[in-house]
Amino acid sequence: MYRYDEFDERVVRQRVAQFREQVGRRIDGSLTEEEFLPLRLMNGLYLQLHAYMLRVAIPYGTLDSRQMRQLALIADRYDRGYGHFTTRQNIQYNWPRLRDAPDILEMLADVQMHCIQTSGNCIRNVTADHFAGVAADEVEDPRPTAELIRQWSTLHPEFSFLPRKFKIAVTGSAEDRAAVAVHDIGIRIVRNAAGEVGYRIIVGGGLGRTPMIGKTVREFLPKDELLAYLEAIMRVYNLEGRRDNKFKARVKILVHELGAEAFIARVEEEYARLDGPSLNVDPAELARIAAYFAPPAFEALPEGSAVLDQAAARDPDLARFVRVNLYPHKMPGYTAVTVSLKPIGGPPGDATSDQMRALADIAERFSLDELRVTHIQNIVLPHVKLDEVPQVWAALVEAGLASANAGLVTDIIACPGMDYCSLATARSIPIAQEIAKRFADPDRQQLVGPLGIKISGCINACGHHHVGHIGILGLDKAGIENYQITLGGDPGNEASLGERLGPGIDAEQVPDAIERIVDTYLELRHADGESFIDTVRRVGLDPFKPVLQPKEPARAAA
């Protein structure tokens, strides 16, 4: 894991002091509310429906047990004993008070954390593959690149007042688990024909009210040119991105309106005039950052684990957990364990302070002191010995964290929606809870197989519904919540946006409709266990359309 040096430490401490001072100038009236707004947003502080919300950066989702314990302590001291993990690999507290915010920032700084640029029209905290350093299909760990970008973008003098927010994601694997195609900039670490490692740069993806898949603007960028190239993109966007309409201000609209070719030409022109050598960092500095992410001290272990096999043979619940929640590790004898924050009937992504402490203890003892937050709002224990999975599982059971549903139909992403968010047009957490209850039977979930449901409480799409295999968007129709269902979205390698199944339906009808979509899929899928998304891609939406008409016999078409 990255550790701050004296420079990083000073910047974060100074930012805390600066924010304290900014709060003081807001209170004495020197700053108007309008002027203070972007300053507090750039420190992650939102005004929500009931209270302030503080969003803490967990850069590229990586943290250690000490940091997790501090997050638990903050939850106890300043919130109501829990925190909410988000689709941006962050944690949010929903009940802090404005005057406490600087003290919370201080506590975060004590464990090398911060809230810098977790909101506002600036370059946001950078996300990366949650299986970084674990996955066997990795060209290179994406986190050194993400950390480099974190530092470069921190308090960037030129790019702190952009037309709109700006999100960057990095993946180093063949399989894209970081959804790079739907970010403002997506970065894929790739190898060229000569075997050199570099970056494929994708610009202009995004969700929100105008979802778009990003365009590749550079097939192969040499590694040491990254920062200068990013500066060129940011500059074109800062100068030319639309500022007349908030809803057209993201870079995706600029790319779309100019056309990819013209956009690329602008970027390349700017890139040619920039002083690249002064912007790009010395390879020695890159190496310094990368060294922090060197593989931890793995033991030489055999493939597989008799201990685990025997334990799983004795206990069907453990066996199920092993089948569903383990991800193969590149090192023999190790595995990555997904800890689901989606218990049936619970709010997706929430963890109590006790659960956070339990996770910290487990990570310290069994996962080389490392944890990851995923953009699916779960936690990963990245480096667990297969032999120790039974102990990890037992500890998770005790903490109420052993839901065996990673990647299954009840592993639902839901934005805060009407329960917390002032922009919401509908509820999303209760919808997720109701759907999960329908599929509570673990055998049924496993029979259905991988299926991602994503729910947003308004058109802003924080729940990423466009890229849900099943997407649900809550709208307001003459004062009544109305839900639109989309099918066929996918955030991964073959990124695609879901298509609307038909007219919106009432909240009460959503769980039924989802059940019938799943039943229809089970009837249509090939015997070889064809996945939901593959089936939808093969048969299209038509066979699913009858499910939205509750009065008629649902399967007539199938």
Add this chain to the structure above:
Amino acid sequence: MPLLDRNGWKPESWARDAAAGAAIVPFDQVEAVLGARRPGQRIGVDLPNDVHPNALLPWQDGLDFVAIAFPRFNDGRGFSLGKMLREQGFAGTLRASGWIIPDQFAFALHCGFDEVEISEAQAQRQPIDQWLQAPALIGETYQDTQDGMISIFKRRRAAAEAA
């Protein structure tokens, strides 16, 4: 309008009057005014923030001063414009003019601005000490800046090599 730089309030030495000895003129008049320049007359230009810096290239050697408009404090185009003008060799005085707040003063200095021109009302609300202390609040940058700060990346290398 009140004018300040990193040392405090300062008197205005320019006038938005093409006949003045130090004259600021609108961007679309720059060609004409430069053509009619009196000996010894200094010329500056008011640059809207939607003009690409390339547009100033033909004139910039004849200009002693550029004021870049900040119509709203959260419209950050001026930061890029200022920096790009410096990078393309503009060596005169660079002013941020309009609505910028003390919390952005460091960014403006880092992007190559020398001074800031704000409204009377803003100057009342945000006294000079707030402007002077703001840039000192963050004493490190991860970027090389136009006002001479060396990026943390480079300082780390220098420290490593010295060790």
